[in-house]
Amino acid sequence: xxxxxxxxxxxxxxxxxxxxxxxxxxxxxxxxxxxxxxxxxxxxxxxxxxxxxxxxxxxxxxxxxxxxxxxxxxxxxxxxxxxxxxxxxxxxxxxxxxxxxxxxxxxxxxxxxxxxxxxxxxxxxxxxxxxxxxxxxxxxxxxxxxxxxxxxxxxxxxxxxxxxxxxxxxxxxxxxxxxxxxxxxxxxxxxxxxxxxxxxxxxxxxxxxxxxxxxxxxxxxxxxxxxxxxxxxxxxxxxxxxxxxxxxxxxxxxxxxxxxxxxxxxxxxxxxxxxxxxxxxxxxxxxxxxxxxxxxxxxxxxxxxxxxxxxxxxxxxxxxxxxxxxxxxxxxxxxxx
Numbered sequence: 001x002x003x004x005x006x007x008x009x010x011x012x013x014x015x016x017x018x019x020x021x022x023x024x025x026x027x028x029x030x031x032x033x034x035x036x037x038x039x040x041x042x043x044x045x046x047x048x049x050x051x052x053x054x055x056x057x058x059x060x061x062x063x064x065x066x067x068x069x070x071x072x073x074x075x076x077x078x079x080x081x082x083x084x085x086x087x088x089x090x091x092x093x094x095x096x097x098x099x100x101x102x103x104x105x106x107x108x109x110x111x112x113x114x115x116x117x118x119x120x121x122x123x124x125x126x127x128x129x130x131x132x133x134x135x136x137x138x139x140x141x142x143x144x145x146x147x148x149x150x151x152x153x154x155x156x157x158x159x160x161x162x163x164x165x166x167x168x169x170x171x172x173x174x175x176x177x178x179x180x181x182x183x184x185x186x187x188x189x190x191x192x193x194x195x196x197x198x199x200x201x202x203x204x205x206x207x208x209x210x211x212x213x214x215x216x217x218x219x220x221x222x223x224x225x226x227x228x229x230x231x232x233x234x235x236x237x238x239x240x241x242x243x244x245x246x247x248x249x250x251x252x253x254x255x256x257x258x259x260x261x262x263x264x265x266x267x268x269x270x271x272x273x274x275x276x277x278x279x280x281x282x283x284x285x286x287x288x289x290x291x292x293x294x295x296x297x298x299x300x301x302x303x304x305x306x307x308x309x310x311x312x313x314x315x316x317x318x319x320x321x322x323x324x325x326x327x328x329x330x331x332x333x334x335x336x337x
Contacts, residue, residue, distance in 0.1 A: 031069035032094035092126035102132035123181035144177030195289035
C-alpha cells in the first residue's frame with residue numbers, strides 16, 4: 001500500500017513546545033481580504049472552549065500609512081515588521097500581484113525569522129513573497145493553479161508542485177488558492193493541537209474536518225449530486241467511527257448502494273483519492289492523535305486504528321512521516337492539561 005502524502009507532509013514540526021505560540025499575519029495596502037480572513041478566523045479568534053493555551057495573534061503592517069484591503073476594508077495593525085522578531089508562525093496572505101515588488105526589508109525580516117526557527121506559511125499568491133526572499137530555493141512549494149507556470153518560470157530553483165492543496169516542508173508551508181488556505185491552517189492546528197482540536201475548529205467553521213493536502217486542486221467533478229453527497233457523507237461518518245474494522249471496496253459499495261465501479265468513481269470524484277488511500281490517511285491521523293494525547297501502548301494504538309499489529313503501524317508511519325511512532329510520541333506528545 002503506497003503512502004498517502006509522501007512529499008507534502010513528511011517533515012513534522014510542532015509549535016506546542018512553545019507556550020501559546022505567537023502567530024503574526026502580514027498586512028499591506030491592497031491586502032487580499034479572503035486569505036487574510038482565513039488566518040484571522042483560524043488563529044486569531046478566541047476559543048475559550050479549547051482552554052488557555054490557544055495561539056496568540058497579531059497583525060504586522062509592512063507599509064506606512066492607511067492600509068486598505070479588497071472591497072475597501074481598512075486594516076488596523078498591531079505594529080510593523082518588528083513583530084516578526086517574536087513570531088513563532090508568520091502567515092503571508094495572497095500578495096497584491098505577481099508583478100508587485102516585494103520590499104527588501106520584508107525579505108530580510110522573513111529570512112531572520114526563519115533562521116531562528118520561526119515557521120512561515122503562505123496562502124495562494126503569498127508564495128511569491130517567500131520566493132522573493134530566497135527561502136524556497138531548493139524546496140518544494142505550491143500556489144493557486146493560475147500562478148503555477150509563472151512561479152516555475154520566475155523561480156526555477158523552487159520545486160513547484162502543481163496539483164496539491166498544500167505543501168508542508170516542515171518550517172515552510174505553502175497552499176494553493178483561497179479555500180486551500182483553510183485546509184493548510186487546519187493542518188497546522190492539527191499538527192500543533194491534535195485532531196480533536198482541529199475538528200472542533202472545523203465544526204465552528206462548518207466545513208469538513210480534513211482534506212488531504214495531496215488532493216488535486218481541481219477535481220473533475222467537485223460537487224456531488226445531493227443524494228450521492230448524503231450517502232458518501234454518511235459513509236465518511238461511519239468510517240471515522242469504525243477505523244479499527246477492516247473494510248473492502250465491496251462492503252463499502254454495498255453500504256452506499258452502488259456497484260463497485262460506480263462507488264470507486266464517485267469516491268475519487270468526491271475526495272481525489274481511493275478508499276484504500278483515504279483509509280490509510282485517516283488511520284495515520286488517528287494514530288498521531290493517540291500518540292500525542294494518550295498513554296496507550298503502540299500495540300493498542302495499532303489495534304484501535306485498524307493496523308492490527310504494531311509492526312504494520314510502524315511500517316506505514318515511518319514511510320509517511322520519516323519517524324517511528326515512538327519517536328513521534330517522544331517529540332510531539334502534549335503535556336496533560
